[in-house]
Amino acid sequence: MTQNTSINRQIVLAERPKGEPTKDTLKLVEAKVPTAGAGEMVLRTEYLSLDPYMRGRMSDAPSYAAPVEIDGVMVGGTVATVVTSNIEGFDVGDFVLSFSGWQDYAVSDGTGVTNLGKSPAHPSWALGIMGMPGFTAWAGLTKIGTPKAGETIVVAAATGPVGATVGQIGKILGCRVVGVAGGAEKCAYAVDELGFDACIDHKADDFAEQLAKASPDGIDVYFENVGGKVLDAVIPLLNPNARMPVCGLVSQYNATELPSGPDRMNWLMGQILRKKVKVQGFIIFDDFGHLYPEFAKEMGAWVETGKVKYREEMIDGLENAPEAFIGLLNGDNFGKRVIRVSEK
Amino acid sequence: MTQNTSINRQIVLAERPKGEPTKDTLKLVEAKVPTAGAGEMVLRTEYLSLDPYMRGRMSDAPSYAAPVEIDGVMVGGTVATVVTSNIEGFDVGDFVLSFSGWQDYAVSDGTGVTNLGKSPAHPSWALGIMGMPGFTAWAGLTKIGTPKAGETIVVAAATGPVGATVGQIGKILGCRVVGVAGGAEKCAYAVDELGFDACIDHKADDFAEQLAKASPDGIDVYFENVGGKVLDAVIPLLNPNARMPVCGLVSQYNATELPSGPDRMNWLMGQILRKKVKVQGFIIFDDFGHLYPEFAKEMGAWVETGKVKYREEMIDGLENAPEAFIGLLNGDNFGKRVIRVSEK
Numbered sequence: 001m002t003q004n005t006s007i008n009r010q011i012v013l014a015e016r017p018k019g020e021p022t023k024d025t026l027k028l029v030e031a032k033v034p035t036a037g038a039g040e041m042v043l044r045t046e047y048l049s050l051d052p053y054m055r056g057r058m059s060d061a062p063s064y065a066a067p068v069e070i071d072g073v074m075v076g077g078t079v080a081t082v083v084t085s086n087i088e089g090f091d092v093g094d095f096v097l098s099f100s101g102w103q104d105y106a107v108s109d110g111t112g113v114t115n116l117g118k119s120p121a122h123p124s125w126a127l128g129i130m131g132m133p134g135f136t137a138w139a140g141l142t143k144i145g146t147p148k149a150g151e152t153i154v155v156a157a158a159t160g161p162v163g164a165t166v167g168q169i170g171k172i173l174g175c176r177v178v179g180v181a182g183g184a185e186k187c188a189y190a191v192d193e194l195g196f197d198a199c200i201d202h203k204a205d206d207f208a209e210q211l212a213k214a215s216p217d218g219i220d221v222y223f224e225n226v227g228g229k230v231l232d233a234v235i236p237l238l239n240p241n242a243r244m245p246v247c248g249l250v251s252q253y254n255a256t257e258l259p260s261g262p263d264r265m266n267w268l269m270g271q272i273l274r275k276k277v278k279v280q281g282f283i284i285f286d287d288f289g290h291l292y293p294e295f296a297k298e299m300g301a302w303v304e305t306g307k308v309k310y311r312e313e314m315i316d317g318l319e320n321a322p323e324a325f326i327g328l329l330n331g332d333n334f335g336k337r338v339i340r341v342s343e344k
Numbered sequence: 345m346t347q348n349t350s351i352n353r354q355i356v357l358a359e360r361p362k363g364e365p366t367k368d369t370l371k372l373v374e375a376k377v378p379t380a381g382a383g384e385m386v387l388r389t390e391y392l393s394l395d396p397y398m399r400g401r402m403s404d405a406p407s408y409a410a411p412v413e414i415d416g417v418m419v420g421g422t423v424a425t426v427v428t429s430n431i432e433g434f435d436v437g438d439f440v441l442s443f444s445g446w447q448d449y450a451v452s453d454g455t456g457v458t459n460l461g462k463s464p465a466h467p468s469w470a471l472g473i474m475g476m477p478g479f480t481a482w483a484g485l486t487k488i489g490t491p492k493a494g495e496t497i498v499v500a501a502a503t504g505p506v507g508a509t510v511g512q513i514g515k516i517l518g519c520r521v522v523g524v525a526g527g528a529e530k531c532a533y534a535v536d537e538l539g540f541d542a543c544i545d546h547k548a549d550d551f552a553e554q555l556a557k558a559s560p561d562g563i564d565v566y567f568e569n570v571g572g573k574v575l576d577a578v579i580p581l582l583n584p585n586a587r588m589p590v591c592g593l594v595s596q597y598n599a600t601e602l603p604s605g606p607d608r609m610n611w612l613m614g615q616i617l618r619k620k621v622k623v624q625g626f627i628i629f630d631d632f633g634h635l636y637p638e639f640a641k642e643m644g645a646w647v648e649t650g651k652v653k654y655r656e657e658m659i660d661g662l663e664n665a666p667e668a669f670i671g672l673l674n675g676d677n678f679g680k681r682v683i684r685v686s687e688k
Binding site for chain 1: 407408571572585591596603604605609610614616617618619620621623624626630
């Protein structure tokens with residue numbers, strides 16, 4: 001069944017995954033299409049963003065945000081259209097950026113909803129380059145990473161919406177940019193299309209050696225979004241006073257237990273001390289929300305003039321979102337993965 | 345043998361320690377008293393500072409500073425007097441802050457030497473509250489930790505020259521300050537004399553529980569100088585957007601191998617991400633040297649008016665420095681440990 005006007009398809013959390021999410025983690029249920037009360041509007045989902053942070057919401061481990069409840073609709077950023085509206089400033093047919101979650105319809109009182117107008121050129125881009133991932137790349141790199149021309153930046157998931165943007169901003173700022181990605185095709189894209197100076201395949205046996213070779217002057221900024229073996233290979237290459245913005249640790253999200261020893265926690269602290277490294281975690285809208293207008297202006301101009309390129313991977317059908325999400329955590333995506341929920 | 349005018353006693357690195365330094369690590373040798381050439385001066389050591397970072401210089405592991413060579417004089421901050429001088433601005437009898445190392449006499453061309461004048465009120469304080477440890481506390485806390493009134497600061501080695509200063513500055517800034525120290529006597533001193541709100545004995549079986557109880561609103565700034573079990577107890581208590589200046593990891597300096605697993609390195613990164621923590625290593629004069637005048641002015645006023653208290657532990661005799669240093673790494677000191685090298 002596809003999106004229609006009589007049923008609200010919802011994808012809910014059926015059970016908390018142990019390790020990798022499976023086909024039993026999420027399930028599709030049907031609900032009534034909601035109606036709008038006073039001061040409310042009904043939104044129909046056009047596009048659903050898939051992002052690695054959603055794995056965290058499936059767990060009830062302590063985090064910066066509450067977990068999704070069992071049988072609760074999965075959370076997620078969406079681009080929607082207004083179906084009915086009792087709110088001034090939101091008219092039927094308007095595109096909006098909302099947080100409707102994994103469902104066809106949602107009711108909103110307008111809180112946190114941004115009106116994108118009647119006919120935005122690229123509505124789904126509000127979920128990517130012009131939205132959370134692009135903003136994460138921009139703020140993490142420029143406000144925490146503070147790269148200077150001539151410095152070396154390393155970023156993993158180099159063709160993903162965050163990594164690709166980090167790298168391209170790095171090039172605009174005059175840095176050497178070394179990407180890490182999975183497979184030759186993605187690496188070629190990072191270099192040939194995005195302008196990275198080098199991109200290393202993390203599946204290569206000699207990945208660490210290749211990364212070192214591609215970073216002959218060491219690493220000044222490591223934009224951390226994966227952790228694991230990329231972090232292992234980066235640490236020895238960090239220069240004094242290196243900066244490490246931390247926006248994600250995708251390689252760790254499906255881990256069910258800590259890896260075996262030895263315990264390198266204090267060793268990492270020692271590296272941070274000896275190399276005078278700054279490591280800073282951030283959650284984009286919590287920590288940098290006030291800078292969104294500055295980001296939107298600068299990134300809008302870069303995208304407009306082609307200085308920053310953006311690759312989307314569009315998948316049709318809400319019902320395909322669970323499988324697409326499981327693949328995202330494994331790095332199957334090539335570019336920003338978006339679900340087209342509405343009918344084409 | 346005590347300091348005299350005919351022999352230059354030197355303590356040199358006899359061998360690189362494996363683990364804790366022993367009586368075989370350092371040895372006392374005798375050399376000629378040096379003479380000053382053109383543009384040089386001879387300095388006689390009055391006071392030698394003992395500081396945990398010296399353990400790092402005994403090792404040839406990669407670090408921010410070169411190791412002491414085998415049979416080389418141990419490095420160290422000193423307060424000295426000018427014996428002969430061929431440098432304008434340095435006259436015989438002047439006290440200076442120098443980096444003469446563990447020896448009676450040194451030749452200097454004046455580089456990095458600060459003239460303290462003919463009769464400073466507390467010459468040895470230039471090695472403590474008014475020097476590297478005080479500056480470390482001030483810059484790490486105020487420039488990286490950036491505490492706001494009402495926030496909670498935790499610092500270990502609470503009666504040491506760094507920890508005691510961090511805590512007292514924290515109180516001046518209107519924070520709740522929780523210290524960690526070894527034993528009841530030190531803890532009582534931190535609370536009763538230094539004005540800490542609480543101080544927990546890290547030797548207590550229920551140390552982590554006590555720390556949690558003393559930090560009912562969580563921890564906003566953890567000034568890291570020890571690592572190990574204090575860090576373990578702090579992490580679960582860190583508030584969102586906590587800051588962690590890292591100036592030392594004394595608990596780790598004698599470690600010969602990594603502790604057994606599980607490996608918590610990526611777990612630590614996950615905590616940094618989820619709690620949006622800033623962890624920043626720093627080496628005081630590398631990173632904040634340009635702020636020394638600001639520090640000296642502010643700290644000078646605080647010390648002058650009694651707002652910041654300072655405790656020294658003076659030990660007589662260069663020959664006693666090795667044992668005193670080994671004890672320092674074990675937390676035997678109560679206050680800033682200084683060797684009085686000159687005759688009383």
